[in-house]
Amino acid sequence: MKLIAIVGGTKGIGRAVARLLAVRGDRVALLGRDAADLAASAADLAARAPGDPPATAVLDLARPETYDAALDEAIRRLGGLDAVVITAGAFGTQDALEADAAARQRVLSTNFTDTIQFCEVARARLLAGGGGTLCVLGSVAGDRARKPVVLYGATKAGLAYYLQGIDLRHRDAGLRVVLVKPGFVRTGSRETEFGGRTFIDQRLVQVERARRQARELAPRKHARPRDVEDADVPTLDEVANGRGEAWRV
Numbered sequence: 001m002k003l004i005a006i007v008g009g010t011k012g013i014g015r016a017v018a019r020l021l022a023v024r025g026d027r028v029a030l031l032g033r034d035a036a037d038l039a040a041s042a043a044d045l046a047a048r049a050p051g052d053p054p055a056t057a058v059l060d061l062a063r064p065e066t067y068d069a070a071l072d073e074a075i076r077r078l079g080g081l082d083a084v085v086i087t088a089g090a091f092g093t094q095d096a097l098e099a100d101a102a103a104r105q106r107v108l109s110t111n112f113t114d115t116i117q118f119c120e121v122a123r124a125r126l127l128a129g130g131g132g133t134l135c136v137l138g139s140v141a142g143d144r145a146r147k148p149v150v151l152y153g154a155t156k157a158g159l160a161y162y163l164q165g166i167d168l169r170h171r172d173a174g175l176r177v178v179l180v181k182p183g184f185v186r187t188g189s190r191e192t193e194f195g196g197r198t199f200i201d202q203r204l205v206q207v208e209r210a211r212r213q214a215r216e217l218a219p220r221k222h223a224r225p226r227d228v229e230d231a232d233v234p235t236l237d238e239v240a241n242g243r244g245e246a247w248r249v
């Protein structure tokens with residue numbers, strides 16, 4: 001059984017992670033900025049796993065003054081701290097962020113400055129307790145520049161660089177850094193950004209259609225299905241299974 005604080009556990013990937021951890025028997029503390037969301041999420045976890053309901057504490061990545069009190073409360077309620085998981089993050093397409101300076105500021109700050117500020121405090125707490133795991137959600141969008149997500153990808157690239165650095169710097173002292181880089185996952189933020197029909201869905205549907213047409217044309221027009229099969233895009237099945245990259249430019 002592990003003692004785990006999770007930031008972002010009220011929504012999307014974080015909620016799924018929190019449920020998995022609770023069901024497998026870990027003790028979980030939910031840290032987030034909305035007290036009502038935290039209470040609802042704690043009740044959801046309590047209904048799925050036996051034992052005490054999870055601890056909750058208000059933490060806003062954009063408000064560093066909330067960090068210490070939230071971690072204090074998590075450690076007090078958990079009885080220690082083995083791992084901090086940060087799934088909190090902000091997303092915007094390149095089109096949306098180019099058109100909206102406030103949204104741009106929010107994505108750049110949340111995913112880079114604010115997350116790193118919190119990581120600095122969290123890793124100090126873990127090291128003070130003898131070591132532990134710091135697990136942070138990056139993205140495949142940070143691996144190389146992509147036209148639809150230049151700014152978002154830049155935040156995740158910078159975050160990855162930082163995480164590699166603290167892994168090198170503090171590994172021997174007992175800090176284990178884990179960077180998770182998902183491809184596309186259908187969560188609330190992505191549904192909203194793309195109006196319920198996601199960018200990747202549309203691209204993949206186009207590719208799937210092109211593949212099918214190439215197969216149909218192949219016998220009589222000598223089209224080459226392999227040309228389409230080789231496209232640098234995962235199939236719908238691969239994405240649904242959580243494999244492959246989500247973006248194509």
Ligand SMILES: NC(=O)c1ccc[n+]([C@@H]2O[C@H](COP(=O)([O-])OP(=O)(O)OC[C@H]3O[C@@H](n4cnc5c(N)ncnc54)[C@H](OP(=O)(O)O)[C@@H]3O)[C@@H](O)[C@H]2O)c1
Nearest residue numbers: 008011012013060061062088089137139182184185187189
């Ligand atoms: N979904 C994807 O396709 C995908 C792909 C690659 C990487 N990722 C990354 O995976 C992580 C989770 O993504 P998701 O799609 O699950 O996101 P999501 O459904 O939008 O959930 C985001 C979570 O972050 C929290 N959050 C945002 N700003 C915060 C702040 N300032 N302080 C504290 N919490 C804050 C939100 O809390 P509120 O409810 O208070 O807003 C929410 O719980 C993100 O880092 C994302 O960049 C996602």
